[in-house]
Every structure is written in C-alpha cells, then in structure tokens.
Amino acid sequence: MIEDMAHRLVEVPGVLGVLLGGSRARGEHRPESDWDLGVYYRGALDLSALRALAGPEVEVAGPGGWGPWVNGGAWLKVDGVAVDWILRDLDRVEKVWADCREGRYEVGVQMGHPLGFWSPCYAGEVALGQVLADPGGELTRLRREVATYPEPLRKALVVGAREAEFLVGVAAKGVARGDTLYVALCLSRAFGVLVQALFAENRRWCLNEKGALAVAETLPGAPAGFGRRVRRLLGAPGETAESLAATVTEARALVDETWAALTGR
Template sequence: MSVAAATDAAGHEANLIAAMAPLIADLAEDGDGAVALAGSRGKGRSDTQSDYDFRVYAHAYRPNLKLTVQWNRFEMAMKEWQIEGVRMDGIWMRSYAGVERDLDAWLAGTAVPKTFEWTIWGYHLPTDLASQQIVNDPDGRLAGWKRQLATYPEPLRDALLQQYREILQYWAADYHYESKVDRRDLVFLIGITGKLANAILQFVFALNRAYYPGDGWNLPMAAELPLLPPDFVSRMASILEPGRDPDALRRQRAELIAMIADLEVLIAA
C-alpha cells in the first residue's frame, strides 16, 4: 500500500470511529458506555479483508434496547457505512461486572476460553482486552484492564503450559493417531492436525509470555517471538499444507512429533 493510500485508509477509519463511537456509547443506560475497537484492527494487523469489531462496556444497557431511538440511530448509521463497503457486523455489548469476573479468573490461572460460533478455538479475554484500541473510557476501566495485563500473569502461563503440554504429549505417543494415518482417515486427521497446531501455538505464545492472538495472524505474530523451535514458521506451514503425495500424512505426523519434541527442549531450557 502506498503512503497516500495508507493515509486515506487511516483517515477513513478515523471518520468511521468518530461517527460510530458516540452512537455506540449511547446504547448504555447512562448514555456513556466505554467503546473499543478490537479484532485485527485493535491489534494493528488489519488488511483490506478486515472488518471493524466494536465493543461497548457498561454497567447496564437501555431497557428494551432494540426498540429504542438510540438503537435505531446506531443501526441506521451502521447500514450506511456498510453500503459504503465497510465491514461491520453489529456490536458486542459487555457488562463491566462480567468482564471483571472473567478477567480475575484468567489472571489467577483459570484459562477457560468461551465458545462462540464466530471463533474456532474460543474467545480469549486477555487477548481482547490487552490488544483493543480504546476509543471512549469514561471510568478508566478499559485502561485499568490493560494495566493489569501489561505484565503477562505467571499463573496463567503455568496453567496454559501444563494444559497444552499434556495434549501434545498425549497425541505424540498415542497409537490411535498412527493407525488413523495408516487408514487415511481424512476427517480424523484434519481434526487432529488443527487440534495439535492450536496446542503448539498456545504453548509457544504462553512460553514467550505473549497473549495468544486469537484465530487470525497466528503464524506472522509467532514469527516475532524470541523463543521458538528452529525454522518454526516454515515447519508449521509444511505441517498444515503437507501435500498430496502418498507419504504426506505420515510425514505430517512425523513433523508434528518432531515439533513437539523441540518444544520439550525449549521448556527444559
């Protein structure tokens, strides 16, 4: 992207945020919800395919919200931006109390991703809060959450390393995986490859005291971490795209097991 195009894109985003943020904040019962931009744009990893993931936080929201003038204004504005080609699909409304309850659990080492249809490996609250771009923060709560997460919590790191290490060790040694390769059980093998790739990435990010980035941009962000097995990104890419030759599935399993062994070397060190 040229400098001029990047400047135009930044201006377009700023105009969108300026237009939508007051309407989003007004959905709160007191009319002053905290607003943030999350997802790839919050992380600074957006491209032309990225949408706008707005969050709003409040103590409570207006009763019968979707029948209110405030909701109608928000929805109409969103549709107008969508007509212009902006990808924005609604708003996620969160309560301060609910977020703080969940955050306390994560900080204490209870890593329980929440399951939603729009995420493959679950919603990870620390990732969202640590990376989101704060737009409106009347009580300073969003900034406070970022401060809490500025240093990676050791209880969370220990819990994630244990959880995903157990998964990786189990499947590296389990004969069912080998037998499924011999049978060319493709549905199983697609599933186990995704499961193990996710476990490896979760392990690597926790090892480096970096928040798992979510479903997108995993390998590019992993490439920036200091503690990695040799040739990590290229090896992961070859695992995920093993080819279609007769030995591809057997080679894929062998490479996964080798990667798991290299992770053991890293954690031992």
C-alpha cells in the same frame, strides 16, 4: 466518524464503554480493514436503542445471539467501510481476568473460531485495544490492570501444551485407516495449542487463530523452521496410511522440539 459513533454508543443504556480492537488498534491494518468496536455493557442492554442507532437495515444480535463467547453485535457499512460492533459483557470479562490472574482459562466452542475461543482473549482485547469512549473510566482502569501479563496464566498455558503430545498420539490411531480428516484435525489442534503456549511464554496475548502462526514462528523459543514445518504438514497431511504415518512422525518430532524449547528440557 468512529470516535463519534463510539460516543453515541455509550449513550445507549447499559453500554459502559467502547474499545477499538483488531488490526486498526494495533496499527497493522490495510485500507480495506474492518473497524472492530468492542461494545462493553453491564446488566440489561437497551437493544431497541442500539438498533435505532444502527439503522433499520442492520440486524443487531443481542446477548447470546451469536454464541456463548462472541455473544452478539452487528455488521454495519459506514461510508463503504465495514464496521463491526462486538458485544462484551464487562462482568464476564472481569471474571475471566480474575481467572487469568489465578492461572485458569477455558476453551469454548464458538462459531468462527475453529480451534475454540480461548478465554484469555477477553483480557488480551482490552490490553491491545484503544479506548474510544469510557465515561465511567472502567475500561481505562481495566486496561491498566491487563497491561501486565499474569505469570500464573503463562505457566498454565505452557503446561497446557502437553495436550499437543497427546493429540499426536491419538492422530496415529487414524493412520491405518487412512483417515485424513481425523489426522488433520488432531494435528491442527496440536499446533494451535503450541502456538498458544509460545505466545504465553513470551507474555503476549493471542486473540485468535488468524495470523497467529506467522507471529509464533518469530518468537523466541520457537524451534527452527516452526512455521514452515507446520504449514507443510497441514498443507498436505497425506491420503494413504504411509503418507499419513510420515506426517505424524514429523509432527511428533516438532511437538517434542517445541515442548523442549518451552520447558528447557
């Protein structure tokens, strides 16, 4: 069913290839898991043909319809199973891959990504996905390239973990006011940055926030009890100045330990 849909998608003018992503591509899915199909296009995309394929009851969002990074697609039901089409501009994916090879990345605002959309995700999706339809061979070629994690990107993401130290420092400014929201937001991002760095240090692609902590705590270089400590600190940061201060103090210690583990200091 999915393979047939993929081959019909590449008949749409502008579509170059289709990639299976998500838990099903990695063999980590459950029976109820969605099918995530990356629909890679270049240039003008024939939205009318895409909508005709989806059917009259399905809303198809064109490029830009869902935001700047996850920029469009559709949610379908096929035989009672959810199938997601996720548009990917291949020109932009290749530009991001070129940046990754030079150690450059962006973190953009995107609905559904509370810690932001980290641009290396584009390359990671190709590396971890399965090519379903690729008549011109472009996805297959790109998948071969991204199989090797770029050393400049690893270094940049590890260095970027210094942001966590800054975030813990500014979190302390919300303590005296008992500002739980501010403290929690600072610490959430601080730990998210550390997770990205742990993935990078181990040359693993981090695609989004979901499930990332559970993987990061198992990686070499993660301090003892990393996941447990993050869950406890974020699970109940506190409501008073005293309890928030204790949380920030513990968070600072965890950030320092993780930075030392990442840099060998």
